[in-house]
Amino acid sequence: METSLTRRTLLKTIGLTAGTSAMYHAMAMLGHAQASTFSGPPVLSPAKPGTRVVILGAGLAGLLAAYELRKAGYEVRILEYQNRAGGRNWTLRGGDSYTELGGHTQQVKFAKGNYFNPGPWRIPYHHRAVLHYCKQLGVPLEAAVQFNHNAYLHSTRAFNGKPQRLREVWSDLQGSVAELLAKAAQESELDLALGDVERDQLLQALKGWGLLDDEYRYRSSLYTAVRRGYATPQGGGVVDPPTAGPLLELKQLLHPAVWQGLNALLVYNAQDTMFQPVGGIDQITAGFMRALPDLDIRYNARVTHISQTEQEVKVTYEDTRGDGTAQVTADWCICTIPLNILGQIEVQASQPMLAAVRAVPYTGFTKVALEFRRRFWEEDDGIYGGNTLTDQDIDLIAYPPHGMMSDGPAVLIGAYATSMAKTLRLTGMSPQERIETALAQGEKIHPQYRKEFLSGVAVSWYRVPWMLGCRARWSNEARKAHYDALSAINGRLVLAGDHISYMPGWMEGALLSSLDAIQRLHQRVQAG
Amino acid sequence: METSLTRRTLLKTIGLTAGTSAMYHAMAMLGHAQASTFSGPPVLSPAKPGTRVVILGAGLAGLLAAYELRKAGYEVRILEYQNRAGGRNWTLRGGDSYTELGGHTQQVKFAKGNYFNPGPWRIPYHHRAVLHYCKQLGVPLEAAVQFNHNAYLHSTRAFNGKPQRLREVWSDLQGSVAELLAKAAQESELDLALGDVERDQLLQALKGWGLLDDEYRYRSSLYTAVRRGYATPQGGGVVDPPTAGPLLELKQLLHPAVWQGLNALLVYNAQDTMFQPVGGIDQITAGFMRALPDLDIRYNARVTHISQTEQEVKVTYEDTRGDGTAQVTADWCICTIPLNILGQIEVQASQPMLAAVRAVPYTGFTKVALEFRRRFWEEDDGIYGGNTLTDQDIDLIAYPPHGMMSDGPAVLIGAYATSMAKTLRLTGMSPQERIETALAQGEKIHPQYRKEFLSGVAVSWYRVPWMLGCRARWSNEARKAHYDALSAINGRLVLAGDHISYMPGWMEGALLSSLDAIQRLHQRVQAG
Structure with a gap:
């Protein structure tokens, strides 16, 4: 630990005195390069007393900003649309319910201890910011096997449809x-x-x-x-x-389905060793919330206007429970609202930033979780964790990498459709139809499905009311035209979140973007 | 669980009425085939009252035989050369000491909670007998990542010796x-x-x-x-x-070193998902011992003669602490003593069996465990579990797949030399020299080695007094000439152990051999 701090201090010193490139070189020498741009948490000098920052959105980017800015002495307030923190860092358990756009409500019936992460679920070994904050916040992680040699590759178009x-x-x-x-x-x-x-x-x-x-x-x-x-x-x-x-x-x-399957399993972001928080991805949010006692957070707050002068920024919001409209005034605003939501809000910012907000479409994956009476994939098929690939709409079956060999009901991911065509077909269905599709396609690989099925939950991200998608889909052209405008501090407003990173949809992108935004903001404040 | 039992009962019924081939076919239909010959624990009819079995060796084969035979009502006694059960199912922890042939004694200085498995350490997903008994005996297992994409391949002969x-x-x-x-x-x-x-x-x-x-x-x-x-x-x-x-x-x-390295990491027996018992491999022995209360086991017993008549078998042994010689008489004897030790004992058996005992040489791997102050391979290199391969004598660096991201000292495997030339070079050294070699070769991959090193333990199996090797090395010719004679019941004596299997050196081989031996023995007894 001491060595680690020494190394970091060294890197900071090099960074401060010789610029980023020298620091990068030093990092490479120390074996840090090629993994992450993360080089330790920011060391912010004390804030000017009374400097107020309003943060929009209590997802990971917003929580991290609150956490680091409070440590530096800022007065922080968060506005959050939902009645909970975490955003897409979200876990569903037995007893939870979820209502999607269109009105379908699902009651989660999973057994105690079982869970489903509709959004992010995995932490690659090179996502060093997430790993760092999990450790710092006391969030236990466990390795989650990805490439299981005994799992299946299934294609309707090869091997006569027989899983291999x-x-x-x-x-x-x-x-x-x-x-x-x-x-x-x-x-x-x-x-x-x-x-x-x-x-x-x-x-x-x-x-x-x-x-x-x-x-x-x-x-x-x-x-x-x-x-x-x-x-x-x-x-x-x-x-x-x-x-x-x-x-x-x-x-x-x-056959294309074969190498496409192998490729999908072995990309850098899916390689072993992969991690997951013990007990559900929302344990990261829980860790931040533990570290943010007395956080000034207003839930059920739907932001409608962001306006600013040279002196301050004003955010107007409605209470979604019908409790009227209110305003927050602050010196600075960090806005982590997803772009496709932000585009619907009146924002006082430069034309390039506003154009950028509207230039980036969102993808909308569909994920289905299925609970079964027993772990037949382990007991009958010898598959412990990892992923089976298929060219059907469900794309993937992900076996739980935790609780292996235990008795009783277990939850697997029965669909994770990421291509536009596949996810749109599933999004067009009712949750019950999505679950039925996951069962019908999954039983071609595991005939035990019907006999052992208990219940399911299906989340299509285009129908998630507070997201309307799951991650920004940056084209190279959009990146070139709009990324700089989107990430630059605009008066008293700065945007942050995974959408302002080179890894949209990943928690690491949210944290790195947030760290970058608060560091630039702090410099601006100190310079002002 | 109920379903699982029903399936097994079904298989047993098919097996009893229609023979093995029909059972195999049924197993294939149920997805069990291709994984293991294990089809559930034996269901032995009650033994004739008073039938005595003496088991030689309290390794896994001996313990499993005792466990299943006692359940069937046999009177079981075990003779064990060492002062502990488990044999190669062996874990060293801080405070332990170990004296090898030649007299070198090593005091293990590892921190509390750290351990080293000098013998077996991993359980492939297809070793279903081991997985079954671990579950039955309440031995918690954890997944142990094998193929870590971020670990290194190192060769002195490629890439200018730079790890990739x-x-x-x-x-x-x-x-x-x-x-x-x-x-x-x-x-x-x-x-x-x-x-x-x-x-x-x-x-x-x-x-x-x-x-x-x-x-x-x-x-x-x-x-x-x-x-x-x-x-x-x-x-x-x-x-x-x-x-x-x-x-x-x-x-x-x-370069050959490259594909040899990749090949070594990806064989069937090393593929993910791999398991290990939480806390050390000897937790399997501990599980058996918990399930064998009041076991009649004589430790420190060096067997010198095995003689038999048509009615009974007599085993003579010396107390290794100088407490004289004694004899055990039983109706049957299950001998799990390794062949290279058994070859030095006077055994009354058929000439083909005695010839077989002497026909199989043993290999003698060398394993070195190194404890370091901190997990620099995680903190600096981003390597969490898995294996780095090298063409140096140490062959491999295996990073601990447990306790990841924790602070404080941790133990990795700094050498696992399996080829004859490499292990012989290391076996010829003192333990201290082996550790020094592991450091000198390992620091070419991890320059942090010297700075962070605390202590090490080195076990060369040719120098393990009670084994003189680590596993039988069956040639195809020896297998053809001697395997049947070795595995056949010989009068009132039957041999068991991993050496009488197609997977020598693996715990699964020991268990499968033991299950086979006791089932054949039981049939013989019931028929007699």
């Missing part, structure tokens, strides 16, 4: 590609841009990497079974010796 | 191979044994799987960075946009 174990798909695709390239390298006159020595090296590498035999063929054998698993398993005592099963057909392996 | 992140190595090798094959498929007249349609499909698959650009090239870009990670990370607020780093050189990627 990921270890077999991955191993056979790698082996087959290695065999094909070895053949090409041996037989063709093709110039591989490699000299003779390298061609030899290539063949040896393909042989080893692909598990090819002495004739550079990828074949079913006890040798390849060491990677892909056995047909007759390795036993003990008087028992049949292990055997290898048939390989998957190359033609099937080359 | 596994995600980059793996992604770049896959991308480069895809590019080469795409080039071959496009340019050559080579018959890839694919029609025209398939060639097109191949190109599309290579493009997607390898993350190739529109000209089928694997290049550094924000597109490939989505898998391999960023040079300038994705940030929030006013910050430089993310950038991609340079790719690894193909020539380096093709």
Whole structure:
């Protein structure tokens, strides 16, 4: 801990005296670079006494701003549209209810201890700001296996619709590609841009990497079974010796659904080691709230106007329970309201900022949680955590990485539709129809679904009243045209949130954006 | 739970009435096949009253035999060479000491709560017997991440000895191979044994799987960075946009150390999801001991003779504390003594069995545990659990998958040498020299080693007095010539243990062998 602080202090010193680039270089030397722009919490000099900041939105960006600004001595007030803090950092449990746009209300019936995170649910190992604040706030994390070699890859268009174990798909695709390239390298006159020595090296590498035999063929054998698993398993005592099963057909392996599935599972943001808060993602919000005693937070406050002069900023809001309209005046305003909501609010800001607010559309994923009587995926299929991929609308089945091997009901994610076409089809349905779809598509992979099903919850983010989407979808063009205007301090107003980051939809983006905004704001205040 | 029992009962019924093949088929239908030969604990009819079984060795095979036979009503006694149960199911903690062959004694100085499993340490998801008994015995398990994309691959012979992140190595090798094959498929007249349609499909698959650009090239870009990670990370607020780093050189990627490393990390027995008992592997032994109250177990008993008549079996043993010699007479004997020890004991058995005992050599891995002041691999390198591979003698650095993000000292595995040459070099050293070697080689990957090091423990299994090796090394020839003779009931003696299985060195092998032995023994007894 001492070393860690020393290192950070060193980095701060370098940063202060030599600029960001020198600090980045120093960080790289210390092994920090390439992971995150996060380099420790901000060290803000004491605020001018009585400086008032109003924060709009009590999601993670707003809570972090409140937390750090209060520590520096600012007078902080938060306005929040909902009757709870956290925003998309949100967990549903048995007894909760949720009403979506259109009026459908779902009563969550999960057993005690079971939960569903409709929004963010995972923390990649390189999201160092989230990891830092979880530790600082005493939010326990647990590793959540992502790539489970024994989970399935399912496609309606390959392998006759029969789910295949990921270890077999991955191993056979790698082996087959290695065999094909070895053949090409041996037989063709093709110039591989490699000299003779390298061609030899290539063949040896393909042989080893692909598990090819002495004739550079990828074949079913006890040798390849060491990677892909056995047909007759390795036993003990008087028992049949292990055997290898048939390989998957190359033609099937080359199907787009196959490599699309493998790709989706292995992107940087989905790689192991992944974390989740123990007990639900909203434990992060709970951690912030514990650290913010006597926080001046007004719930059920729908912001309608943000106006400003050179001296101050004024925010008008309605009480959503019909308790009238009120105003808050402050020296500065940090607005974390999502852009597609902010676009509907009257804001006094520069034309470029207002144009930027309206320039970024939102995606709207659909997630369905299903509770089952027992963990049949573990007991019958040997799948402990991780994800099964499918080309159906549900996209994915995510098995709970916690409570493994326990008895009693358990909740899995039965759909996580992220592509526009898929999520729109699900969004158009009633929650009950979404759940039925998750069951109908999921049972093609797990026939146990119907027998073991207890209840479900379905959240389509386009229908979440306080979001109307789940994350900003920045195009390269929009980024180029609008990002600077959106992130710049505009008079007495600065925007923050995951939408003002290069990782929209991720909690890390919200925290990094918030840290950046408060640091720039503090400098401005101190300079003023 | 009810469903699970019903399924098992069904399988048992099918097995009893229609034979193993029908049961196997039924299991496959239920999704059980291909995972394990384990199909639930044995259901033994009540034993003939007064039937005595002496079990030699209180490792997992012996303990499981005692546990199941006692349930069936047998009178069970165990003789154990050491002064504790568990055998290789062994955990060292602060305060423990260990004296190896040659006389070196190591005092373990680890902080409270830290531990080291010198023998087995991991439970693959397909080792269903171990998983079953852990649950039945109330031994809590936790997932233990194996393939950590952010861990390193290090080779003294590639990348100038600089450790590379596994995600980059793996992604770049896959991308480069895809590019080469795409080039071959496009340019050559080579018959890839694919029609025209398939060639097109191949190109599309290579493009997607390898993350190739529109000209089928694997290049550094924000597109490939989505898998391999960023040079300038994705940030929030006013910050430089993310950038991609340079790719690894193909020539380096093709180095044997590279694919050997990737292969070693991804074999079936090392794939995720992996488990470990919370608090140390010996919690499995503790679970058995809790379930065996009043067990008749004689510790410090060195078996010297096993003789038998048609009526009974007699085992002679010496008290290793000098307390003289004694004999145990029983109706049956289950001997779990490792073959290289058993070969030194006078045993009355058939010539084929005695020949088999002497025909199987043992390997002797070396494992070194290092305790450090802090988790610098997490704090500085962003590596949470998983394994770093190197071609140095230490072979591997395994980061603790438990206690992640905690403060204070932590123990990692600093060497796990399994090849004969590497382990022999380490075995020839004193424990202190092995630890020094682990530090010297490990600091090439983690320069923090020396500064943070507290203490270490090194176990070379050839020097473990009660094992003289760590696991049977079956050749195909030895298996063919001797396995049947070794596993057959020989008069009133039957052998059991991981050495009589197709997975020597694995706890699953010990349990499966033991289950098989007691079931055959029980049938023999009932038939007699």
